[in-house]
Amino acid sequence: EVQLVESGGGLVKPGSSLKLSCVASGFTFSSYGMHWIRQAPKKGLEWIALIYYDSSNKYYADSVKGRFTISRDNSKNTLYLEMNSLRSEDTAMYYCAKWDGSYDYFDYWGQGVMVTVSS
Amino acid sequence: DTVLTQSPALAVSPGERVSISCRASEGVNSYMHWYQQKPGQQPKLLIYKASNLASGVPARFSGSGSGTDFTLTIDPVEADDTATYFCQQSWNDWTFGGGTKLELK
Numbered sequence: 001e002v003q004l005v006e007s008g009g010g011l012v013k014p015g016s017s018l019k020l021s022c023v024a025s026g027f028t029f030s031s032y033g034m035h036w037i038r039q040a041p042k043k044g045l046e047w048i049a050l051i052y053y054d055s056s057n058k059y060y061a062d063s064v065k066g067r068f069t070i071s072r073d074n075s076k077n078t079l080y081l082e083m084n085s086l087r088s089e090d091t092a093m094y095y096c097a098k099w100d101g102s103y104d105y106f107d108y109w110g111q112g113v114m115v116t117v118s119s
Numbered sequence: 120d121t122v123l124t125q126s127p128a129l130a131v132s133p134g135e136r137v138s139i140s141c142r143a144s145e146g147v148n149s150y151m152h153w154y155q156q157k158p159g160q161q162p163k164l165l166i167y168k169a170s171n172l173a174s175g176v177p178a179r180f181s182g183s184g185s186g187t188d189f190t191l192t193i194d195p196v197e198a199d200d201t202a203t204y205f206c207q208q209s210w211n212d213w214t215f216g217g218g219t220k221l222e223l224k
Contacts, residue, residue, distance in 0.1 A: 035213075045162065045205060047213040095161055103168045104209035105152040109161040
């Protein structure tokens with residue numbers, strides 16, 4: 001059974017940093033690209049970052065480019081999202097998602113971790 | 120960015136058929152996917168590449184469309200289908216529709 005478990009969220013002040021983790025199990029993590037997607041309270045979904053299976057390529061939404069960094073450690077089956085210079089508009093539930101690169105969709109999602117940016 | 124437009128909400132009675140639409144601001148070929156999100160839960164894949172049923176999803180769910188107009192159909196609707204349904208395109212980066220909240224009468 002595929003499982004994705006996020007952690008590392010919390011309440012932080014504007015301008016601060018936070019690092020999210022997503023531990024994967026139930027599939028060969030090192031063979032799949034992974035995404036981060038977020039959902040602001042009572043809002044829709046926003047894709048924010050993709051990392052290829054071997055970290056060879058990384059892509060970011062304009063809204064987080066230069067502030068967020070996606071990375072992974074295949075030896076630990078873990079995906080990361082390092083978030084710097086956080087703003088109030090970054091307040092959201094953050095989901096990691098497994099990527100089906102064949103038809104380019106998100107086939108499994110974690111339960112999400114909440115990040116709140118507020119003074 | 121490719122903008123996906125969905126109706127905000129629908130209300131149907133159990134046993135009826137419901138169609139949820141998604142319109143793209145530009146053609147996305149057949150790279151449209153559908154997700155179900157129940158309150159307090161993560162999204163769950165229902166349909167991929169416009170019309171392909173994801174593993175474990177009941178055959179009551181189906182998808183159709185290509186280009187700019189897509190439809191998710193549930194027939195018949197069951198009480199457990201109360202949720203928000205999102206479309207998502209992957210032809211031009213990755214964007215989501217605003218979601219359609221399905222309520223049962």
